[in-house]
Amino acid sequence: MLLIHCPYCEEARPELEFRNGGEAHIARSTSIADESDEAFEAFFFIRTNPKGLVYERWRHIHGCGRFFNAVRDSVTDKFLHVYKAGEAKVEPSALMANLPEHGAYANVPAAELNAKTPARKRATKDGEA
Amino acid sequence: MRKYSVFAIAREAMRGHKGWEQQWTSPEPRKDYEVLIIGAGGHGLATAYYLAKEHGITDIAVLEKGWLGGGNTGRNTTIIRSNYLYDESAGIYNHALNLWDGLSQDLNYNVMYSPRGVMMLAHNVHDVQVLKRHVHANRLNGVPNDWLTPEEAKEFCPPLNISKQARYPIVGAALQRKGGTARHDAVAWGYARAASARGVHIIQNCEVTAIRRSSNGHVIGVDTNRGPIGAKKIGVVAAGHTSVLMEMAGVRMPLESYPLQALVSEPVKPCFPCVVMSNTVHAYISQSDKGELVIGAGTDQYISYSQTGGLHIINHTLDAICEMFPMFARMKMLRSWGGIVDVTPDRSPILAKTPVPGLYVNCGWGTGGFKATPGSGNVFAHTIANDNPHPINAPFTLERFRTGRLIDEAAAAAVAH
Numbered sequence A: 001m002l003l004i005h006c007p008y009c010e011e012a013r014p015e016l017e018f019r020n021g022g023e024a025h026i027a028r029s030t031s032i033a034d035e036s037d038e039a040f041e042a043f044f045f046i047r048t049n050p051k052g053l054v055y056e057r058w059r060h061i062h063g064c065g066r067f068f069n070a071v072r073d074s075v076t077d078k079f080l081h082v083y084k085a086g087e088a089k090v091e092p093s094a095l096m097a098n099l100p101e102h103g104a105y106a107n108v109p110a111a112e113l114n115a116k117t118p119a120r121k122r123a124t125k126d127g128e129a
Numbered sequence B: 001m002r003k004y005s006v007f008a009i010a011r012e013a014m015r016g017h018k019g020w021e022q023q024w025t026s027p028e029p030r031k032d033y034e035v036l037i038i039g040a041g042g043h044g045l046a047t048a049y050y051l052a053k054e055h056g057i058t059d060i061a062v063l064e065k066g067w068l069g070g071g072n073t074g075r076n077t078t079i080i081r082s083n084y085l086y087d088e089s090a091g092i093y094n095h096a097l098n099l100w101d102g103l104s105q106d107l108n109y110n111v112m113y114s115p116r117g118v119m120m121l122a123h124n125v126h127d128v129q130v131l132k133r134h135v136h137a138n139r140l141n142g143v144p145n146d147w148l149t150p151e152e153a154k155e156f157c158p159p160l161n162i163s164k165q166a167r168y169p170i171v172g173a174a175l176q177r178k179g180g181t182a183r184h185d186a187v188a189w190g191y192a193r194a195a196s197a198r199g200v201h202i203i204q205n206c207e208v209t210a211i212r213r214s215s216n217g218h219v220i221g222v223d224t225n226r227g228p229i230g231a232k233k234i235g236v237v238a239a240g241h242t243s244v245l246m247e248m249a250g251v252r253m254p255l256e257s258y259p260l261q262a263l264v265s266e267p268v269k270p271c272f273p274c275v276v277m278s279n280t281v282h283a284y285i286s287q288s289d290k291g292e293l294v295i296g297a298g299t300d301q302y303i304s305y306s307q308t309g310g311l312h313i314i315n316h317t318l319d320a321i322c323e324m325f326p327m328f329a330r331m332k333m334l335r336s337w338g339g340i341v342d343v344t345p346d347r348s349p350i351l352a353k354t355p356v357p358g359l360y361v362n363c364g365w366g367t368g369g370f371k372a373t374p375g376s377g378n379v380f381a382h383t384i385a386n387d388n389p390h391p392i393n394a395p396f397t398l399e400r401f402r403t404g405r406l407i408d409e410a411a412a413a414a415v416a417h
């Protein structure tokens, strides 16, 4: 089960309190009847479904009830960022730069992760991460 | 390929079992093929087999990033049935069911297809209406499906708890007697062996990293971790990874990939005669020939490629199992795992040509494509060989999400798989 940080309640709560709302930043047309079939298909059915960073909506349905956005790595399921509805999207490059412990996670052999000192503490020495 | 038979067993018994051949060869990839199939799951291998057997095309390689059958084919709960609502679905799933019938003989490989009956439970008025509608629709399509009272359901499956005191009492059931199970690994291995015998190259540990196209847009090959491989036609049969592969050819898909889990118990003596499914409390269960209870859980709510799902999803299913079958309450579960399933908006598959010339896609089987393996491979081979769909898969286009001609099994039944 995921632990999800709600940006409104400002605390991490179990996934059971939340409902996933699918891909984020898909704008609904203001005059849906005038949309072409292609545009409607793209809006309604086509999804990015990335293996990597997912921009998605969550609703804290059994908490504050509000919608917010999150960025998650769809391979590790680790959250990189949560932000309130309406706030601007942070580009992937900026997210990755600010999160060193994510770098320690990716492509590190399992044996390394099992080292006695956690990766985060080891990170400061001779550039090892 | 040496044929398997009772004589072969006798011969090998005399010779200390030293004469068994490898089931398929593992050749080095050639530079060019007529057809490349990406993904050596059941559907990809079946496609290659029928291309060779029915269309005379043997210059084929099946590329697999991991090991053959290691995707959803080797992770599923093996339920086979064809009692879907719509005519198009009846067409394709029943085509598969008919092929399951003679598959072991056709492949000379025991796939252990066991038509032991699939029973779907109704717990409330809505379920009764939905399932009866299915029974009638199935009969109109020549798919036998029977309505049972709770007592008849218990007679068919004695472990069932039909007490009226249950939290979700059982008020009826629909039974497709020809439904059942098969051995998933044997399906992948059987198709691989039969395809390899006809000259198909099966190349494992070969991940496709790019799809190459000529200046007029036609596919010309792929890049892989074992170097570039050329091809005139490419079939993508990659289940949960379809969006990733199609993106390489610039095609955005109406798909989302979710983890789906299953688990098995410790093995016990035969005690469970059929397959039981309940969509309302979300549980499905059968017993394998090894004696394990095979239990299917639900999907997680978020897209993921992690091949692991949340523990609460499994717990929820076990709650339902224990209530419907109190005798299993103290069984120990041995293993659980997840696969990544590719789900379409209408919960029907896509087997079609794509906007890219020479590129074909077979995907969207989501939580329920194992049952369709032979039928899917059969009509997809036709589609690739003729550059035109077979009448059975003609409705399962990619364009239906633009035209609105959905095959909306999702809204029809809310069935899990």
Ligand SMILES: Cc1cc2nc3c(=O)[nH]c(=O)nc-3n(C[C@H](O)[C@H](O)[C@H](O)COP(=O)(O)OP(=O)(O)OC[C@H]3O[C@@H](n4cnc5c(N)ncnc54)[C@H](O)[C@@H]3O)c2cc1C
Pocket: B038, B039, B040, B041, B042, B043, B044, B063, B064, B065, B066, B067, B068, B069, B070, B071, B072, B073, B074, B075, B076, B077, B078, B079, B080, B206, B207, B208, B209, B237, B238, B239, B240, B241, B245, B260, B261, B262, B296, B337, B338, B339, B340, B341, B365, B366, B367, B368, B369, B370, B371, B372, B417
């Ligand atoms: C837990 C679970 C239970 C299920 N239960 C049932 C059931 O009871 N009944 C039923 O009918 N269906 C069931 N299903 C669904 C069923 O398993 C699938 O629909 C079916 O097996 C899909 O077969 P496939 O050959 O298309 O995919 P897969 O077997 O997943 O094969 C796709 C292959 O493509 C490979 N691949 C991916 N990307 C690349 C790449 N870049 N390069 C090379 N190769 C690549 C993968 O490694 C994989 O081996 C279940 C699924 C799961 C996960």
Ligand SMILES: [Zn+2]
Pocket: A006, A007, A008, A009, A010, A060, A063, A064, A065, A066
């Ligand atoms: Zn909240």
